[in-house]
Amino acid sequence: MTLxxxxxxxxxxxxxxxxxxxxxxxxxxxxxxxxxxxxAHGDIFxxxxxxxxxxxxxxxxxxxxxxxxxxxxxxxxxxxVETVAYRPLRxxxxxxxxxxxxxxxxxxxxxxxxxxxxxxxxxxxxxxxTDVVQVxxxxxxxxxxxxxxxxxxxxxxxxxLINKTKTGMAMxxxxxxxxxxxxxGININRTISFTFGLGSFLAAVGGIMWGMKFPQIQPxxxxxxxxxxxxxxxxxxxxNIGGAVIGGFILGIGEIMLVAFLxxxxxxxDAFAFVLLILxxxxxxxxxxxxxxxxKV
Amino acid sequence: xxxxxxxxxLLLAVLVLVGTGCIKRESYVIKIGVFEPITGANAAxxxxxxxxxxxxxxxxxxxxxxxVELVIVxxxxxxxxxxxxxxxxxxxxKVTAIIGSWGSSLSMAAGDIVRQGKVPTVGASCTNPLxxxxxxxxxxxxxxxxxxxxxxxxxxxxxxxxRKAAIIQEVNNDYAVGLAKFFMDSFKQLTGxxxxxxxxxxxxTGDQDFSAQLTxxxxxxPDVIFAPGNFTESALIISQARKLGITCPFIGGDTWETQxxxxxxxxxxxxxxxxxxxxxxxxxxxxxxxxxEAYRAEYNKEPAAVAxxxxxxxxxxxxxxxxxxxxxxxxxxxxxAKTENFPGAAGVITLDANGDAVKNAVIKIVKDQxxxxxxxxxxxx
Numbered sequence: 266m267t268l269x270x271x272x273x274x275x276x277x278x279x280x281x282x283x284x285x286x287x288x289x290x291x292x293x294x295x296x297x298x299x300x301x302x303x304x305a306h307g308d309i310f311x312x313x314x315x316x317x318x319x320x321x322x323x324x325x326x327x328x329x330x331x332x333x334x335x336x337x338x339x340x341x342x343x344x345x346v347e348t349v350a351y352r353p354l355r356x357x358x359x360x361x362x363x364x365x366x367x368x369x370x371x372x373x374x375x376x377x378x379x380x381x382x383x384x385x386x387x388x389x390x391x392x393x394x395t396d397v398v399q400v401x402x403x404x405x406x407x408x409x410x411x412x413x414x415x416x417x418x419x420x421x422x423x424x425x426l427i428n429k430t431k432t433g434m435a436m437x438x439x440x441x442x443x444x445x446x447x448x449x450g451i452n453i454n455r456t457i458s459f460t461f462g463l464g465s466f467l468a469a470v471g472g473i474m475w476g477m478k479f480p481q482i483q484p485x486x487x488x489x490x491x492x493x494x495x496x497x498x499x500x501x502x503x504x505n506i507g508g509a510v511i512g513g514f515i516l517g518i519g520e521i522m523l524v525a526f527l528x529x530x531x532x533x534x535d536a537f538a539f540v541l542l543i544l545x546x547x548x549x550x551x552x553x554x555x556x557x558x559x560x561k562v
Numbered sequence: 563x564x565x566x567x568x569x570x571x572l573l574l575a576v577l578v579l580v581g582t583g584c585i586k587r588e589s590y591v592i593k594i595g596v597f598e599p600i601t602g603a604n605a606a607x608x609x610x611x612x613x614x615x616x617x618x619x620x621x622x623x624x625x626x627x628x629x630v631e632l633v634i635v636x637x638x639x640x641x642x643x644x645x646x647x648x649x650x651x652x653x654x655x656k657v658t659a660i661i662g663s664w665g666s667s668l669s670m671a672a673g674d675i676v677r678q679g680k681v682p683t684v685g686a687s688c689t690n691p692l693x694x695x696x697x698x699x700x701x702x703x704x705x706x707x708x709x710x711x712x713x714x715x716x717x718x719x720x721x722x723x724x725r726k727a728a729i730i731q732e733v734n735n736d737y738a739v740g741l742a743k744f745f746m747d748s749f750k751q752l753t754g755x756x757x758x759x760x761x762x763x764x765x766x767t768g769d770q771d772f773s774a775q776l777t778x779x780x781x782x783x784p785d786v787i788f789a790p791g792n793f794t795e796s797a798l799i800i801s802q803a804r805k806l807g808i809t810c811p812f813i814g815g816d817t818w819e820t821q822x823x824x825x826x827x828x829x830x831x832x833x834x835x836x837x838x839x840x841x842x843x844x845x846x847x848x849x850x851x852x853x854x855e856a857y858r859a860e861y862n863k864e865p866a867a868v869a870x871x872x873x874x875x876x877x878x879x880x881x882x883x884x885x886x887x888x889x890x891x892x893x894x895x896x897x898x899a900k901t902e903n904f905p906g907a908a909g910v911i912t913l914d915a916n917g918d919a920v921k922n923a924v925i926k927i928v929k930d931q932x933x934x935x936x937x938x939x940x941x942x943x
Contacts, residue, residue: 270781273806277773383601384609385794387825397805404807479770480801481794481826485602489768524774531764531775532733 269402274525275518280409282517284474287416288490289497289509291467294423297504298440298460300359304366305346307491308373309465313339313472314388314482315381321389328391336469343465344458346373351461352454355443370491377484385483388476395477412474419467420510426463427506436460489535496542502555511553516541591631592889594879595651595681597662597672602639603767603792606820607664607868611686614872615661617853617860625880626887633657639767641671648672652679658889659683661875664868665817666690666737673697682895684879686871687816687839690740694917701898701917703874703906704816704839705941707737711744713837713923713939714788714813719752722811724785726760730775730799732791733764741790741815749788760784765799767792772799773806780808790815797827804830811835819866824931834928839867840908841924841935849877853907866933867908867924874906 288310295303316338320331350369354362394408427433435456438446447453475490476482494509497516501508516538524531545552596615599608612634619632633655637644644663651657652675660676660683663669669688676683677699685693685702689710694700718724727749732738746759760782763775776799779787787803789796789812800812814836823831842864845851853873857865881904882897883889904911909921925936 267781270777273777274774277771277777281771281773378601383605385603385606385822385826387822387828395805397807399807404805406805479798481770481798483603483605483794486770521771521774525778528763528775528778532766534766534769 272401273403274521276403276405276409278518278521279514280406280412280478280517281521282514283413283416284471284478284513285490285494285497285517286510286513287412287419287474288468288471288494289501289513290416290419290423290506291464291471292494293498293501293503293506293509294427294467295460295464296498297506298436299457300440300504301351301362302366302495302503303461303464304363304491305350305369305373306464306468307487307489307494308370308377309339309343309346309487310468310472310475310490311377311482311484311487312342312373313465313469314476314486315377315386316469317473317476318386318388318482322386328389332473335473336466339469339472340462340466343461343468346465347458347461352457355453374484374488381484383484385481388480388482390477390480395480406478408474408477412478415470415474416510416513419470420506423463423467423506432456432459493535493538496538499542500545500552502552505552505554508552508554591629592625592883593631593633593655593657594876595655595657595660595662596632596634597637597644597648597651597660597668597683598634598664599639599668600634600636603794604639604665604668606793606822607687607817608637608639608662610820610866610869611662611664611872613861614686614853614857614865614869614874615876617857617869618873618876620860621852621856622877622880625883626889630880637663637668637671639665639668641667644668644671645675648675652676652681657681658883658891659879659894661686661872661879663688665735666693666740667735669693669700670736673700676700680891680895682879682882682891682898684875684898686875687868688737689816690737691916691918692736692740697917698899699895701901701913703871703878703908703911703919705921705923706918707741707815708744709941710815710837710923711741711746712748713925714815715745715748715752716939717835717837717925717937718749718786718788718813722786722813724811725753725755726758726782726784726786728761728763728779728782728784728787729759730763730765730772730779730787730789730791732767732795734766735791737815737817738790738792742788745788745790765791765795767795769795770798772802776803776806776808779803780806784810786810787812788814791817793818793820793823794826797823797831800834801827801830816867819868819926819933821863824928824933827928828931831928832931835925835936837923837925837939839921839924840870841867841926841938843935844924844938846909847905847907849905850907850909870906870908874908874911878904878906878911 316335320326350365435451497512498509501512635647637647666688689707691706731742761779812834816838818836886893886897901913911919923939926933
């Protein structure tokens with residue numbers, strides 16, 4: 266394998282990895298605050314791509330207006346799902362919430378099939394992002410540079426929000442103890458709703474980037490990315506935002522290298538993610554950057 | 563209390579009425595099952611076939627003095643779901659015959675179920691030889707992949723002057739793997755060079771990132787890339803290949819002929835060449851002309867080959883029903899097997915001993931975002 270070929274593979278891997286990282290951030294943040302694995306995350310991500318499709322193709326709104334609109338709409342959708350599917354179960358055991366999350370996920374998938382049909386639709390990616398740049402013998406899509414930048418911005422923005430702002434402080438307080446946080450005068454419902462809105466906002470950013478890279482959208486497109494980004498979050502240490510980014514890159518680059526160096530194993534590409542998950546859970550159950558947590562009794 | 567009783571009685575009355583309605587309806591209709599992917603990765607292909615079948619049903623709504631009712635089930639582009647959907651048609655709906663499915667893997671998943679249930683089934687565009695092999699109840703109105711593979715290998719060798727080919731196949735799809743194999747055999751024979759296939763890359767249905775496979779293929783510098791597989795993945799492969807700087811032509815099979823292939827691939831799929839069953843530019847029979855006109859009027863677009871094949875499967879079953887004079891499935895099966903020189907929309911159908919149609923292939927190219935007729939290839943006897 267020549268150096269050029271390796272560099273091309275590496276650039277492909279970084280591009281895919283940063284996309285995984287971007288979606289994993291939202292996953293892990295919601296878990297970090299609420300201790301809830303939001304299985305509907307992948308479907309909210311899918312809905313965002315449909316919003317963008319309708320904005321640009323159906324209503325012919327230019328992309329620079331559509332994309333911010335999509336972010337807001339998707340955040341609203343996330344809050345809506347929270348109100349309907351999770352809020353009534355606030356005091357219920359965690360397992361009920363988990364089941365409700367799976368239900369919300371199936372609901373969104375089937376709703377999309379009924380409303381928009383099961384046929385894949387093309388994602389309207391603006392030319393500006395999909396152009397190709399030649400660096401020596403390596404061809405890199407401009408998007409490959411943008412996605413990591415967006416991921417880093419999202420990561421830094423989120424860390425600032427959680428660690429430095431008052432809302433962030435409220436989120437952290439809620440993550441520790443609902444009752445005590447309420448006694449301190451924190452509006453629990455509003456904080457949790459905000460957390461979901463923020464998570465869905467990040468899912469929408471990921472969805473737009475995903476749609477531009479793989480310009481094909483369909484109702485079940487969120488399932489596999491959702492699972493893979495969940496795995497990325499677990500590998501990095503679920504609940505830890507920096508860990509999610511590391512996990513995303515490990516998964517993305519690992520997948521590309523598997524296909525590149527062992528072409529016969531291509532069919533096991535998705536299995537690779539799950540094998541990695543099992544190995545991590547066996548050797549370091551809390552993930553790479555995860556903290557040790559004692560189970561609350 | 564009395565009010566509740568009244569409501570209960572009313573409901574009961576409605577139920578009885580609906581129930582008898584059903585029983586009455588049963589004996590006046592002939593049910594034909596339509597077994598297609600309406601959702602999932604293959605949905606666009608399945609829906610085109612359903613359009614053709616519905617059109618045929620509209621033009622020929624009756625046979626043997628009874629109305630023909632279509633029972634459409636969704637096999638969700640999934641092999642496991644396909645088996646369940648076929649079982650539903652055979653056991654619950656008790657259909658007289660079945661049409662479908664787009665996608666050879668899906669059809670093969672239903673093979674044992676229709677054979678054991680003795681329901682004659684006519685595939686529209688499933689081209690893998692194994693669909694009908696060893697199955698007395700499975701027929702099809704299209705040609706099969708050994709022929710299609712040869713056609714494309716010939717095209718690559720003679721028209722494109724290719725001497726080195728690379729394969730990118732959808733590895734969990736029997737159609738793609740079969741077609742790729744027939745292409746490779748034929749191409750090696752034409753070039754007389756065992757090493758003329760320089761790379762074989764795999765992917766799974768639903769994959770979206772092909773950069774690693776394409777980077778490997780690019781390093782081998784093929785003259786042509788043969789990439790049989792589902793239309794969405796194929797369109798993504800071609801557009802990602804162009805972005806990685808791969809300039810050689812892409813050729814493929816009949817599954818590419820869907821609007822989605824053009825919509826997703828856009829300018830990247832310009833110049834892509836594939837083999838298919840039928841071209842509107844070359845109507846073959848009187849039925850073709852009738853079909854093309856009716857299809858344009860009904861759906862306001864150009865018909866795809868698979869829509870014509872779905873149409874053919876329906877009229878072929880109706881013709882066999884007429885000859886059989888009964889809805890008995892075993893007799894119907896025998897009549898379908900005897901089909902000879904039957905004029906369908908996508909060509910004249912004669913079924914061979916395996917239940918496969920022997921007919922011409924058409925080569926099309928993507929030009930100005932449209933599928934354009936290139937050539938017709940006749941099978942060698």
